[in-house]
Amino acid sequence: MSAPLQRELSVGEVAQRSGLAVSAIHFYEAKGLIVSRRNAGNQRRFAREVLRRLAIIKVAQRTGISLGELREAFATLPEHRAPNAADWRRLSAGWRETLDERIRCLSQLRDQLDHCIGCGCLSLAECPLRNPGDELGEQGCGARLLEPE
């Protein structure tokens, strides 16, 4: 039987199918997010599996997951078998929590902002938004929301 569906993909094919730039694919490989083998002429050859990973990378990034976190998450996948639906489920459930947290914090910020729009109190020392240590802070939002450390 012919096996065109099993054929490995060149980097150009992966780029086209994933919608990513070739340079981004190189980059992800350098970062350890995906792997490839090389053919006789030193060109990359990717298993089709890589398209799945790339799709997941794209989605996870939209939820605010960094490539570093993705690398860590991928590291928990089984080494010697292709990840199955349950594996992906586990990862995406984790991201769901992160996403939830982000939404919760932003919503809280929005509510505070609403309150402060009414009185123009952003300008005042009493504004709760200016003291994230109080309410926002207690719930893990505070300054950590968008700041690296």
Next chain:
Amino acid sequence: MSAPLQRELSVGEVAQRSGLAVSAIHFYEAKGLIVSRRNAGNQRRFAREVLRRLAIIKVAQRTGISLGELREAFATLPEHRAPNAADWRRLSAGWRETLDERIRCLSQLRDQLDHCIGCGCLSLAECPLRNPGDELGEQGCGARLLEPE
């Protein structure tokens, strides 16, 4: 009468009161977000007003507003009088919309993710999350959510 409450602030005092690093304050000034005058010895002297601005910068950044956008917003403030509550209200109302939009997009992403957790379909080509052009795209979410351009 002594006027300690009107006294101008040194950069160190501003740093302490705002919770920002001195270098960040220099940086914001270089970016045109705040201004200072210089004393005889070329040291910065800030009006107390600057604390307000810095507090607003911190809040706005948490909602995902960039320094560039902040500069633009500040540019709409009146030149020759201190901004009043109504001025700040106008700005924060605008940010409220941005924030709303971000929350809406993330929530949509979360709902999709929920759906996909159930079936592990992130791995499948049919997953709506993999085709942001469909539903998410129509509502301005899609790839533009966290990507610079």
Next chain:
DNA sequence: TTAAAACCTCAAGTTAAGTCGAGGTCAAGG
């Protein structure tokens, strides 16, 4: 008066997530 603390400028470094280009190799088709 003098030493330490705070300030100044300017350049360079940092991180994330890539992009761009140079200089060279490989593969496919006419």
Next chain:
DNA sequence: CCTTGACCTCGACTTAACTTGAGGTTTTAA
């Protein structure tokens, strides 16, 4: 055969938002 397009590596560049450091000046407090 040979040209063109796809690939290769590696280093440099990009943007945002700052930080760090060097080398020098000013302020402050004992």
